[in-house]
Amino acid sequence: xxxxxxxxxxxxxxxxxxxxxxxxxxxxxxxxxxxxxxxxxxxxxxxxxxxxxxxxxxxxxxxxxxxxxxxxxxxxxxxxxxxxxxxxxxxxxxxxxxxxxxxxxxxxxxxxxxxxxxxxxxxxxxxxxxxxxxxxxxxxxxxxxxxxxxxxxxxxxxxxxxxxxxxxxxxxxxxxxxxxxxxxxxxxxxxxxxxxxxxxxxxxxxxxxxxxxxxxxxxxxxxxxxxxxxxxxxxxxxxxxxxxxxxxxxxxxxxxxxxxxxxxxxxxxxxxxxxxxxxxxxxxxxxxxxxxxxxxxxxxxxxxxxxxxxxxxxxxxxxxxxxxxxxxxxxxxxxxxxxxxxxxxxxxxxxxxxxxxxxxxxxxxxxxxxxxxxxxxxxxxxxxxxxxxxxxxxxxxxxxxxxxx
Amino acid sequence: xxxxxxxxxxxxxxxxxxxxxxxxxxxxxxxxxxxxxxxxxxxxxxxxxxxxxxxxxxxxxxxxxxxxxxxxxxxxxxxxxxxxxxxxxxxxxxxxxxxxxxxxxxxxxxxx
Numbered sequence: 001x002x003x004x005x006x007x008x009x010x011x012x013x014x015x016x017x018x019x020x021x022x023x024x025x026x027x028x029x030x031x032x033x034x035x036x037x038x039x040x041x042x043x044x045x046x047x048x049x050x051x052x053x054x055x056x057x058x059x060x061x062x063x064x065x066x067x068x069x070x071x072x073x074x075x076x077x078x079x080x081x082x083x084x085x086x087x088x089x090x091x092x093x094x095x096x097x098x099x100x101x102x103x104x105x106x107x108x109x110x111x112x113x114x115x116x117x118x119x120x121x122x123x124x125x126x127x128x129x130x131x132x133x134x135x136x137x138x139x140x141x142x143x144x145x146x147x148x149x150x151x152x153x154x155x156x157x158x159x160x161x162x163x164x165x166x167x168x169x170x171x172x173x174x175x176x177x178x179x180x181x182x183x184x185x186x187x188x189x190x191x192x193x194x195x196x197x198x199x200x201x202x203x204x205x206x207x208x209x210x211x212x213x214x215x216x217x218x219x220x221x222x223x224x225x226x227x228x229x230x231x232x233x234x235x236x237x238x239x240x241x242x243x244x245x246x247x248x249x250x251x252x253x254x255x256x257x258x259x260x261x262x263x264x265x266x267x268x269x270x271x272x273x274x275x276x277x278x279x280x281x282x283x284x285x286x287x288x289x290x291x292x293x294x295x296x297x298x299x300x301x302x303x304x305x306x307x308x309x310x311x312x313x314x315x316x317x318x319x320x321x322x323x324x325x326x327x328x329x330x331x332x333x334x335x336x337x338x339x340x341x342x343x344x345x346x347x348x349x350x351x352x353x354x355x356x357x358x359x360x361x362x363x364x365x366x367x368x369x370x371x372x373x374x375x376x377x378x379x380x381x382x383x384x385x386x387x388x389x390x391x392x393x394x395x396x397x398x399x400x401x402x403x404x405x
Numbered sequence: 406x407x408x409x410x411x412x413x414x415x416x417x418x419x420x421x422x423x424x425x426x427x428x429x430x431x432x433x434x435x436x437x438x439x440x441x442x443x444x445x446x447x448x449x450x451x452x453x454x455x456x457x458x459x460x461x462x463x464x465x466x467x468x469x470x471x472x473x474x475x476x477x478x479x480x481x482x483x484x485x486x487x488x489x490x491x492x493x494x495x496x497x498x499x500x501x502x503x504x505x506x507x508x509x510x511x512x513x514x515x516x517x
Contacts, residue, residue, distance in 0.1 A: 003475045025480075028471075029432055029455055032479045036433045059451045067452050074460035 002042050004035050012038075012052065020065030030059065030067070043192075076137070083130055090126035094119045103165070108366040113167060120163040122157045143194045150187045154179055167378055170314025183216050239306065239383060242390050249254055249397040268404045271349055275400040278337050279393050285330060286389050289319055293382060302386075309382040316385040320377050327373050335359055335373065338392075341399070349403035356399050407447060416449065416457050418499050421484065421492035424467070426487055429481040432458065458482060 004012075021027045034055055041051045048314045060066045073080055101115030130150040136145050157179040164172035188209060192282055195205030253272075260268045286302065292308045294300040300308070309315065320331045327335070345351035363375045370378075376388040423438055424430060430438065436449045443460045466488035471478050484492065506512070 006476050009476050026455060026459060028478050029458070029480055030451070032474070033433045033451060033455075033475055035477055061452065067455055070452070071456035071459050074456050074461050346510065 002039060004039060004048075008038075008048055009035060009068055016064070019063065021068050023068065023071065026068060026071055028176050034059075038243075073137070080134075083134060087127060087130040087134065090122050090130070094123035094127055094253050099121070111366070116163060116166060120159050128152050128155050147187070147191055147194070150182065150190065154182050154187055157182065168313035168317075170312075170318060172314075180216055180220055182210065188212055188216075235383075236307075239387055241304075242387055242394070243303075246390055246394050246397070249394055249401070253397050254402050256401060260404060264404075267349070271400055271403045272346070274341055274344060275396050279396050280397075281334065281337060282389050284335065285320075286386060288330075289382070289386065292319060306383050306386055312382040313379060315382055316377060317379060320373075320385075324371060325378065331373060331377065341396070345399055345403050351399060351403055353398075353402055356395050356402070409450060409453070412447060412449065413453060415499065416453060417461065418492075418495040419447075419449070420454075420457065420461065420482075421466070421488060424482060424484040425489060425492045427484065429470070429483045431479050431481050435482075461488075462506055 009031070012034055013027065013240055016027050016030055016034075021030060032045050034052075037055045037058075038048070038051050041055065042048070045051050049135070056064070097115045099117035101112050101119055104110075105117060106110035120387075129152070132148055135148055161172055161175035161179050164170075164175055191212070192205060192209045194208075195201050198205075257268050257272055275296070289298075290305045293305045295314055320328050322328060338357055342351070342357040342359070359372050361372055362369050363372075367374075376392075377385050380388075419439060420435065421424050423435060432451070432454060436451070436454065439447050440513050458467065462469055462482070465485060467482045468485050468488075469480050469482055473479075
C-alpha cells in the first residue's frame with residue numbers, strides 16, 4: 001500500500017481546518033481515517049486530488065462542519081437530549097395546568113390557585129430558561145443572544161406579574177410595570193435598531209416592532225383598567241357616607257349619655273368606657289393600615305390614603321394575616337375583645353339585638369365556608385377593609401346606644 | 406444498508422460491544438469491523454461515529470491512546486471500567502427492546 005506523503009497529509013489537515021473542523025483532536029481522528037481510505041483507493045487510482053474529493057463527501061450530508069457541530073453539541077451538551085425532553089415536558093405541563101387552572105378559576109372550584117401557581121412557576125423557571133439555553137446554542141450571533149435574553153426576561157416577569165395579579169399578591173403592579181418597561185425601553189429599541197440594519201429583515205423588523213408596541217400599549221391600558229367612572233363615583237359616595245353615619249352616631253351617643261337619668265349614670269359610664277375602648281382599638285388598627293399605606297406620612301389623611309390605595313389587596317392581608325392565612329395577633333385580640341364586649345353587654349346590660357356583633361358567624365360563598373374574619377378582611381381591597389372596620393365602629397356605637405337606653 | 410435513524414440510536418451500544426472484550430480499535434477499524442460482522446449491512450457513517458467517540462471519551466466511558474503511524478497520529482479507543490458497566494446495561498436494555506419490538510410489531514423470528 002502506498003503511504004501518503006508529508007505534503008498530502010499536510011494538505012488534508014489544512015483542508016479539514018478550512019472546512020470548519022476546529023478542534024485538533026477531531027481533526028487528527030478524521031485525518032487518520034481519511035488517509036486510510038485514500039491510501040486504499042490509491043491502489044486502483046493514482047490521482048490524489050480525485051481520490052480525496054471522492055472520499056471526503058462520505059463524512060457529511062451537506063458540509064464537513066456538521067461533524068464539528070455535532071461533536072460540540074455532544075460534548076457541551078451531554079444532556080442536550082435530556083434538556084430538550086425536559087423542556088417539552090415542562091412546556092406541556094405548564095400549558096395543561098394553565099388551561100385547567102384558568103377553567104377552575106372561572107368555575108370557582110378549589111385548586112385553581114395551586115394549578116395557576118404551578119403553571120406559571122414551571123413556565124418561568126423550567127420551560128423558559130431551558131428554551132433560552134437551547135436557543136442560544138443554536139444561534140451564534142450575539143445580537144440574537146441579547147434579544148433572546150431580554151425576551152426571556154420579559155416572559156418570566158410578565159408571567160409572574162399575571163400570577164401575582166390573579167392571586168392578589170402584593171407587588172403585582174410593580175412587576176407588571178417593570179415587564180412593560182423592559183419590553184418598551186429595552187427589548188424594542190435593541191430589536192428594532194439591530195434588526196433594521198439587515199436589509200433583508202428591514203420590513204419584518206419594522207412590522208414586528210409596531211406589533212410589539214401595539215401589544216405593549218394594550219397591556220398597559222389593561223393595567224389601568226378600572227370600573228366605570230359612575231360606578232367608582234357611587235362606591236366613593238357610599239364609602240364617604242359610612243363615615244358620615246359613624247360621626248353622626250358618635251354625636252348622638254354623646255347626646256344620649258348626657259341626658260341619662262342620674263341613677264343610671266354609673267351604668268351608662270361603664271358601657272361607654274367598654275365601647276370606647278374597643279372603638280379606639282379599631283381606630284388604632286385603621287391607623288396602622290393607613291400608616292403602612294402611606295409609608296408613615298402624617299400629611300396624608302385617611303380619606304386620601306383610601307383613595308390612593310384602591311384595589312390594594314396585599315396590604316390588608318399582610319397586616320391582618322400571616323403567610324399561611326391565619327389571623328395575626330392583632331386580629332385575634334380584636335376578635336376576643338368583640339366577643340367579650342358582646343358577652344358583657346348581653347349579660348349585664350340587656351343587649352338582646354341578635355343583629356349586632358356576629359363575630360363568630362360564618363358565611364358560605366361559592367360553596368366555601370368563611371369565618372367572620374375572612375369575610376370581612378381576607379383578600380379584600382384596602383378600601384373595603386377600611387369600610388368594614390368603620391362599619392364595626394358603627395356597630396359598637398349601636399350596641400352602646402341600645403344598652404344605655 | 407439500514408436507515409441512519411435505525412443505526413443512530415444503537416451507535417453507542419455497537420461501539421461499547423466491539424470494545425467490551427478489551428480490544429483497542431481506531432475509528433476506521435471500528436467501521437470496517439462492523440461492516441465485516443454484518444456482511445456490509447451496517448456501514449457506520451463517519452459523520453456520526455466521531456462525534457459519538459469524542460463524547461464517550463469525554464464522559465469517561467472510553468479511554469484512548471495514540472500511536473504514530475507513518476506521518477500521522479492514530480488514536481486507539483479502549484473501554485474503561487465504567488464503560489464496561491455501561492456496555493452491560495446497554496446490551497441488556499437492547500435485548501429487552503428487541504423482545505418488545507418482536508411482540509409489538511408481531512415479527513416472526515427465524516431461528517437457526
